[in-house]
Amino acid sequence: MYVEKKKLAKEQSVIQRSSLLSSVVDNATKITGMNFSDVSWFRNSSEPAKYNAHSYATGGNEIHTSSGRDNDLFHEVGHLKAQKENRVSSTGTISGRAVNDNPALEAEADNIGNKIKQSI
Numbered sequence: 628m629y630v631e632k633k634k635l636a637k638e639q640s641v642i643q644r645s646s647l648l649s650s651v652v653d654n655a656t657k658i659t660g661m662n663f664s665d666v667s668w669f670r671n672s673s674e675p676a677k678y679n680a681h682s683y684a685t686g687g688n689e690i691h692t693s694s695g696r697d698n699d700l701f702h703e704v705g706h707l708k709a710q711k712e713n714r715v716s717s718t719g720t721i722s723g724r725a726v727n728d729n730p731a732l733e734a735e736a737d738n739i740g741n742k743i744k745q746s747i
């Protein structure tokens with residue numbers, strides 16, 4: 628899922644640096660040929676629940692996963708490819724922010740995410 632990027636309050640900006648993120652970023656780069664080194668992972672984020680989601684990706688470089696949803700990292704990195712290619716427009720608005728849950732983009736994110744997962 629995509630949710631329009633917003634500037635977060637400082638206390639919300641808990642960026643997780645982890646070996647899992649490093650592996651996912653490295654493999655995403657190998658699989659897509661694109662650079663994902665700028666990706667930030669907001670783990671245990673309270674943001675997705677505001678948009679009726681478990682997780683989402685935004686701005687081509689930011690992933691939010693709610694508590695217990697670490698495995699969504701793979702799928703959400705898959706979404707960043709389309710975002711980096713500027714292929715994501717809004718399909719609606721939730722809580723004042725543009726969102727996109729287009730089925731074709733969801734399938735693409737699943738496909739890339741599964742490839743990354745298998746390569747780790």
Ligand SMILES: [Zn+2]
Nearest residue numbers: 628702733736
């Ligand atoms: Zn998705």
